Amino acid sequence: METVQGISQFTDTSFNTAVTIGTFDGVHIGHGKILERLINNAKNAGLKSVVLTFFPHPRMVLQKDTDIKLLNTLEEKTKILEAMGLDYLIVHPFTKEFSRLSATEFVRDILVNSIKTKKIIIGYDHRFGRNRNANIQDLISFGNALDFEVEEIPAQEINDVSVSSTKIRNALQEGDIVTANKYLNYPYMLTGTVKKGKGLGKQFGFPTANLDISEKYKLIPKNGVYVVKSRWDDKDYFGMMNIGYNPTVSGKKKSIEINFFEFDGNLYGKKIQVDLLHRIRDEHKFDSVQELQEQLKKDRQTSLDLISS
Template sequence: MQKVKKIETYNSNSDTVVTIGTFDGVHVGHQKIIKRLVNTAKREGLKSVILTFFPHPRMVLQKDSSIKLINTIDERSKIMDDLGLDYLLVKKFTQAFSRLSAEDFVKNILVDKLHAKKVIIGYDHRFGRNRNADINDLKVFGESYGFEVEEISVQDVDDVSVSSTKIRKALLDGNIKKANKYLGYPFMLTGKVVKGKGLGNQWGFPTANIVIQEDYKLIPKHGSYVVNASIDNNLVFGMMNIGTNPTVDGTSESIEVHFFNFNKNIYNKTIQINLLHRLRDEIKFESVEALKAQLLKDRDTSLNYVKAHFN
C-alpha cells in the first residue's frame, strides 16, 4: 500500500475505485467495506483508494479539540496496509475545504485527481459545503462524470452494528474485551520509551514509561491491563498501568509497562503496546508494601491469562 500524506502529491493516472471516510478505529465494520473495495478493484482491474481526512472534521468545524480518536493517523495507516489496499490518501481537512461545493469536490478530487470509475459509499453519506449533498446527488454526478456509485446499504451496516463511538465508550469504560471485539484486533497505544522515576525498578518491577506524542489519541480508563508488544521482532508480554500512581502521591498521568522476562535497553525506542485484557482499576494502597503485594498478584494473573490464550 502507498500512503500519500498530501493528496496534492498523488499523481497516478490509474482508474480507481474509491471509498471516503474518517475510518477511525478501522473496526470490523470498516474492514468489511475495505475488503469489498479491494475485491471490487481486483475484479474490475482498478486501483483501490481510500480517501480519508485529517484532522478529524469535528476538530476543525466545531473547534472540538476534546474529541479523542481510537487511532493515530499512522496506526490507521498500518492497519489498512494489512488489508491489501493500493492507496491511502490523506486530505488535510480545513475550513476552506469544508466550503467546497459538492460538485467541485466530485469534479476536482474524485474525477480529475483520482480518476474514479466507481465510488463505494454508505447509504447515509453526506458531503460538500454544509454536508448538503447525499448519495442520490452523488449518483447524479456519477451519470454526468462517468463513474458508478455502489451503495453500502443500511442492512450491510446494521449487520455489523459497530461504530467508532461505541468503541470509544467501551475504552473509556475500561471494557477492553468489548472494544477489541468491535475492532477485530487489540487496541493499541504507540509511543516512545522514556526514563521514569525508577520506582518500579526499586520494587522489582522495572517499567518502560511510554509517552504518546499525539494529544488527540484516546487513552483508556485508568487501571492495569495485560499487554504485549513486538520488540526487535520478538513478541513480549507484560502488564501495564495507566494512571497517576496515587499510592506514591503521583498527580500526572503516566503509562508504564512491565515486560515479563525482559531486560533489554529500549529507551528512546517507539513501540506499539497491544491491550489484551483488563486486570483491575487503579487504586490507592495503604502502603508501598501493599502495592508490591498486589503487583505480584497481577503478574500471576497476567501470566495465567497469557498461558490460557497464547500457548
C-alpha cells in the same frame, strides 16, 4: 500500499480507481466489510483501491473540538489499512478552505480529475460538499454525467459501523477491553515513545517503560492494570501495564507504565506499540509500598495465567 499526503501528490494517472471516503477511525469490523468490498471490487474491475481520508478530523477544524478522542493515531490507522491489502491511502489535510468546496468541485476536480475514479463505494447517508448539502442521490447523478459508478452501502451495514464505533469507545472508557477488541477484530493499541520516569518501579522490583503518547487526541482506556503485548526485534514481549496516577506514591500526573516480563534491555527513546489484551483490575491506593509490591506480584501471576491460557 502507498500512502499519499494530499490529493495534489496523487500524480500517477496511468490507472483508474475504486474509492471510498471516510475517517475510518478504529478500522473496526464494520469498516472491514466496506474495505473488503472496495478491494474485491477494484480487483474484479481492474482498478486500484483507494481510501480517501482526512486529517485533522473535520470536527477538530469545523467545531474546534479539541476534546475529541480517536481510536487510532494516523500512524496506527495507516498500518492497519496496509495490512488489509489496500492499494492507496490518500490522507488529505482537512481545512476550512477545503470544506468550502462545492459538491461539483469536489466530485469533478478531486474524485474524477485527480483520483481518476470509476467506482465509488459509499454509505447511503454520506453527505459532501459545502455545508454537506449533497447526498448520495446527487453523487449518483454526478456519476451518470461524469462516467463513474456509485455502489451504495445499505443502511444496516452503515448502522453496524456506527454501533461498532460507539461500543468500542464506551467499552474502552469502561475498561472492557475484551468487548473493544472483539469489535475492532484486533487488540486495541497504544503507540508512543519510551521516556525516563522516576525509577520507582525499579526500586519496587518491577521496572517499567513509561510510554509517552504525543497525539493528545488518542483515546486512552479507563485507568487500571492491563495485560499487554509488544513486539520489537522480531520478538513478542508480554507484560502488565498501569494507566493512572500511582496514588500509593502520591503521583500527581497521569502516566502509562509497562512492566515487560523477561526483558531487561534499554527501551529509552524507542517508539513501541503496545497491544492491550486483558484488564486485570482498577488502580488502587495501597496503605504501604509493601502492600503495593505484594499486589504487583499477584498481578504478574494473573497476567501470566491469562497469557498462558
